[in-house]
Amino acid sequence: xxxxxxxxxxxWSALAYGLLYAPVVVTVLFSFNAPRGRFNLVWQxxxxxxxxxxxxxxxxxxxxFTSLGLAVAAALxxxxxxxxxxxxxxxxxxxxxxxxxxxxxxxLTNPEIVLATAxxxxxxxxxxxxxxxxxxxxxxxxxxxxxxxxxKARLAGFDPTLELAAQDLGAPPLAAFRRVTLPLxxxxxxxxxxxxxxxxxxxxxxxSFTAGEIVTLPLYLAGAFQxxxxxxxxxxxxxxxxxxxxxxVLATPSRQSxx
Amino acid sequence: xxxxxxxxxxxxxxxxxxxxLDTVFNGRIANYLEVLQTYGPILVRSFGFAAIATxxxxxxxxxxAFAIRFRGGRWQPLLIGLVVLPSLTxxxxxxxxxxxxxxDNGPVLALVEALGLxxxxxxxxxxxxxxxxxxxxxxxxGLTNNLLPFLVLPLVVAMERIDPRLLEAANxxxxxxxxxxxxxxxxxxxxxxxxxxxxxxxPAAGDVVNPLFLGGPNERMIANTIDNLxxxxxxxxxxxxxxxxxxxxxxxxxxxxxxxxxIEELPLP
Numbered sequence: 001x002x003x004x005x006x007x008x009x010x011x012w013s014a015l016a017y018g019l020l021y022a023p024v025v026v027t028v029l030f031s032f033n034a035p036r037g038r039f040n041l042v043w044q045x046x047x048x049x050x051x052x053x054x055x056x057x058x059x060x061x062x063x064x065f066t067s068l069g070l071a072v073a074a075a076l077x078x079x080x081x082x083x084x085x086x087x088x089x090x091x092x093x094x095x096x097x098x099x100x101x102x103x104x105x106x107x108l109t110n111p112e113i114v115l116a117t118a119x120x121x122x123x124x125x126x127x128x129x130x131x132x133x134x135x136x137x138x139x140x141x142x143x144x145x146x147x148x149x150x151x152k153a154r155l156a157g158f159d160p161t162l163e164l165a166a167q168d169l170g171a172p173p174l175a176a177f178r179r180v181t182l183p184l185x186x187x188x189x190x191x192x193x194x195x196x197x198x199x200x201x202x203x204x205x206x207x208s209f210t211a212g213e214i215v216t217l218p219l220y221l222a223g224a225f226q227x228x229x230x231x232x233x234x235x236x237x238x239x240x241x242x243x244x245x246x247x248x249v250l251a252t253p254s255r256q257s258x259x
Numbered sequence: 260x261x262x263x264x265x266x267x268x269x270x271x272x273x274x275x276x277x278x279x280l281d282t283v284f285n286g287r288i289a290n291y292l293e294v295l296q297t298y299g300p301i302l303v304r305s306f307g308f309a310a311i312a313t314x315x316x317x318x319x320x321x322x323x324a325f326a327i328r329f330r331g332g333r334w335q336p337l338l339i340g341l342v343v344l345p346s347l348t349x350x351x352x353x354x355x356x357x358x359x360x361x362x363d364n365g366p367v368l369a370l371v372e373a374l375g376l377x378x379x380x381x382x383x384x385x386x387x388x389x390x391x392x393x394x395x396x397x398x399x400x401g402l403t404n405n406l407l408p409f410l411v412l413p414l415v416v417a418m419e420r421i422d423p424r425l426l427e428a429a430n431x432x433x434x435x436x437x438x439x440x441x442x443x444x445x446x447x448x449x450x451x452x453x454x455x456x457x458x459x460x461x462p463a464a465g466d467v468v469n470p471l472f473l474g475g476p477n478e479r480m481i482a483n484t485i486d487n488l489x490x491x492x493x494x495x496x497x498x499x500x501x502x503x504x505x506x507x508x509x510x511x512x513x514x515x516x517x518x519x520x521x522i523e524e525l526p527l528p
């Protein structure tokens with residue numbers, strides 16, 4: 001390609017990154033804004049005040065920690081169940097496992113609203129009052145498909161005879177699993193846990209149907225459009241972004257070594 | 260899976276009263292005709308918005324994926340990470356940021372005004388009475404921002420599978436850069452293109468947040484309608500019928516895309 005072409009490609013790519021980052025940059029910028037009134041949406045002036053009191057908005061802070069706890073619990077539950085499903089699908093030759101796989105993929109290919117409607121209907125049908133339990137169940141459920149598919153892919157990537165070799169060398173099945181299978185699965189487990197965590201932490205649609213009185217962070221943010229957009233929203237979002245960026249950098253070398 | 264199946268009998272029922280979600284099954288197929296008649300235009304609008312956003316996204320995503328794969332060099336992992344990073348900011352927080360950017364006192368409208376484009380964009384229907392919030396354009400912009408990574412990643416994955424020796428061979432056979440793009444890169448990137456379109460179109464068509472916070476009452480999409488039917492109007496059977504119509508349309512699209520191949524054969528990230 002000639003130089004002009006390369007230049008055009010570079011400019012166009014910068015434009016694409018620009019569209020991706022416009023709302024992110026605005027969010028970081030507005031964490032340093034000194035808003036007038038209840039809505040931190042118009043730039044007034046620079047201040048460090050918001051960063052000195054990141055937890056000043058009590059309702060926001062509570063919602064933030066609710067989501068944090070929920071995301072950890074849902075991710076662990078989903079990875080545990082998803083791991084068992086992946087072992088069953090990948091190891092034991094279950095009949096119809098191909099159909100089960102397609103069924104697993106179905107929640108991934110449908111918008112969240114489909115699962116949300118279905119779950120609300122289920123909980124109403126079995127008279128389960130909406131609250132912490134229904135919230136945890138529904139979050140684990142939409143994470144489950146992702147966890148099972150990631151772990152199954154990881155499991156398919158290594159040689160099953162390794163386990164047999166361990167057993168031949170006298171390791172009981174449980175020890176073989178713990179010393180051989182589990183370490184090999186570890187990167188997949190980590191990836192699945194992080195993905196499930198971020199899916200649960202960000203979920204708005206399913207939560208709005210199944211949370212009852214519980215206020216998660218996304219539910220709080222949705223309400224904020226009418227109530228109050230405090231600068232602490234942007235401060236906490238910037239902090240989350242920094243942590244995500246750090247995790248992403250940590251995850252990148254393993255990406256390289258794989259390919 | 261079970262909850263999804265349970266929607267079928269619900270979609271053929273009738274509400275017991277106007278004040279609860281309890282229903283009675285009576286095989287009421289008319290629910291489907293009614294929702295198709297009443298909400299057909301919203302269904303069309305949802306897929307229309309999603310299609311426009313996906314098309315806009317592709318115009319940006321394809322060259323970006325190409326640049327990352329063939330010009331990225333050792334920066335490739337970083338460039339891919341930078342595509343993923345914005346998705347880790349909640350889409351609600353991003354909607355709040357768009358409200359600042361597109362608001363009446365925001366920088367985008369100021370720029371449009373400075374360029375003297377207000378009249379033109381108003382005439383094109385991009386602005387409504389000189390405003391950008393609560394318009395279809397705002398919703399589509401929000402959707403495009405959300406779906407961009409889902410277009411870029413499968414494209415990069417598909418392009419990574421292209422053997423560089425093929426391009427060398429094309430070069431040896433005196434194919435110019437344009438010809439080797441048209442005859443080598445483009446056909447081999449098609450699986451990524453298909454997967455990307457699917458991964459973008461579906462969540463966009465079923466999106467709740469962008470139409471709700473960036474659009475006005477005339478930009479509500481299908482998921483907002485289901486939400487409203489179920490939680491406000493307490494019309495669970497109609498909500499279920501509409502959900503199943505949406506699911507059927509999407510499953511059809513997925514099956515057409517897969518055409519008998521396994522889900523793991525798609526170049527998913």
